[in-house]
Amino acid sequence: MNKQTFFFTGCFPYEGGEHFIENEIPYWNSNSENEVTIFPLKANGKKRDYPKEIKVDTLLTKKITVKQKLKGLVLGVFSKYLFREIYTLIKQKKINYKNVVTVVKVTAKGIILSNLLEDKIDEGKSNYIYCYWNNELAIAGVILKDRKKNIKVFTRCHRYDLYEEHHELKYIPFKRQFANKYDKWFVICESAKNYLTEKYGVKNENIALSRLGVEVHDNLSSISNNNCLNIVSVSYCVPVKQVDKIIKAISDFSSSNPEITIRWTHIGGGELMNSLQDLAFKLFEGKNIKSIFLGNVSNNKVNEFFLKNKVDVFINASASEGVPVSIMEAMEFGIPVIAPNVGGISELLELDSCILLPEKITEKDICNAIFSIYKSCKDIDKREACKTKINNEYNAQTNFKSFIENFK
Structure with a gap:
């Protein structure tokens, strides 16, 4: 039949x-x-x-x-x-x-x-x-x-x-x-x-x-030069995603490490996008930080961004998740991740390359994690480990x- x-x-x-x-x-x-x-x-x-x-x-x-x-x-x-x-x-x-x-x-x-x-x-x-x-x-x-x-x-x-x-x-x-x-x-x-x-x-x-x-690609994202740190986050700009905590954490990290040039790119639009842009402008003013808001882009464009740009670390600060595909995509390109222990994220970050934060996070938690991962996130073996994890368990x-x- x-x-x-x-x-x-x-x-x-x-x-x-x-x-x-x-x-x-x-x-x-x-x-x-x-x-x-x-x-x-x-x-x-x-x-x-x-x-x-x-x-x-x-x-x-x-x-x-x-x-x-x-x-x-x-x-x-x-x-x-x-x-x-x-x-x-x-x-x-x-x-x-x-x-x-x-x-x-x-x-x-x-x-x-x-x-x-x-x-x-x-x-x-x-x-x-x-x-x-x-x-x-x-x-x-x-x-x-x-x-x-x-x-x-x-x-x-x-x-x-x-x-x-x-x-x-x-x-x-x-x-x-x-x-x-x-x-x-x-x-x-x-x-x-x-x-x-x-x-x-x-x-x-x-x-x-x-x-x-996620789709498997041959290449890893490239890394930035010494004394530079390129950070990416991908999420809707809505309260549950807590993007404001990422902004505050990056600002605090920069205050303690003014010699480091930081570029933060956020992919994803939503109701809070304008207010988050205003917050970033306010907190990043006078600091060695450049922020870029790309708004909503297609899945293919996200992958294209990871492939064509230098990306050192990926940050997720959501208060609630399932298993974020955005984290899978970042790791598939060899990008270490900082994220909270919510939903199934812990199953993704079962390796030394990444940092699993507590379920209820503060901007201080994220700031400390950025400091901890700043140098190791550019290590090729750790980046390869991220890619291997995804290819073995999350291959589309x-x-x-x-x-x-x-x-x-």
């Missing part, structure tokens, strides 16, 4: 994020045996590259009508899913007005999306649903699976769609109720696997470690080919 695979994304292949899918999508095949269709929730901006055999359906990007909303709300309020989730809230001692309202909204949204998608299910085929995020689309997938017999639902989970403590309400709907409804959870680090089991009760046999990956060709075997 032929099959079709629905690939649920937030916006890919359109602009707006999910740059890490750019590394995975080339390994997907759409053919007579398996027709692959991407269903994004948003479709703003230009399309990025993806295999021409893969279809893109913008069904879910269309505005939901008032009639559809009312139908979803009514069906949601009287659904078994809502009552079970209310019971879960009571059991978890998280029952309150905000959480109940959230459950009602998420239940209605899951039902609306499942209603929209139901006509896409081919009764004569095996239907695989692949949810890149464990969000409302994953919930819709499980609801569809309850209605139809020929559906399997697979979900990845990363950071915000996994860790409850990073949510304002300290609660994510349907994690426990649907814990073992998915045919497989794919996690990107061992710590996430443990979290799913301990926090939500997902069975071990329903979880598979499927690391993300190996990891994504293995992952996609699950859909054959």
